[in-house]
Amino acid sequence: MAKRTDLTTYDYRKKRARFLAESDVCHLCGHAGADVVDHVQPVAAGADPEDTSNWLPAHGVKRCPTCGRNCNGAKGAKTRPTGLKTSRDWYTA
Template sequence: MAKRTDLTTYEYRKARAAFLAASDVCHLCGHAGADVVDHAIPVARGANPCDTDNWRPAHGVHRCPTCGRNCNGEKGASSQVKGLKTSRDWYAGG
């Protein structure tokens, strides 16, 4: 089973870079420029940090250039962000 320390290995960092190069649209706000991998099921809750099926692009180190949010930071280890509008909310006028 993978451990949280696996998040710092060269293999993980290389896979993360390839993942973000393939898709940089934040799954939380829907804007481009995502710079971190968010784990849909948090590592703190036992998810394998290296399971790419559990990865989602998100804004974290740098705030979203469109809405200014630190999407992954606002989400934390919870499964949903309260009050964080998604791109669907913006288009629907929410």
């Protein structure tokens, strides 16, 4: 099982920075400026912290500059509920 310290290694931080540089749109609210990687399947539940297929960008350390939410903090250690509408969904409706 992965440990929380696995999330602080230099290699992990470099990989996370590259990931967020490629896409900073929060998967929870749909706004730009995501600053953390959300592990869809939680690391605490045994997910590999470096498996990028389990990563989605989210707001966390900094709140969303558009709606002010701490998206990842509000979600907590749960998987994203299905059918949740994000701001992006409302614009396309």
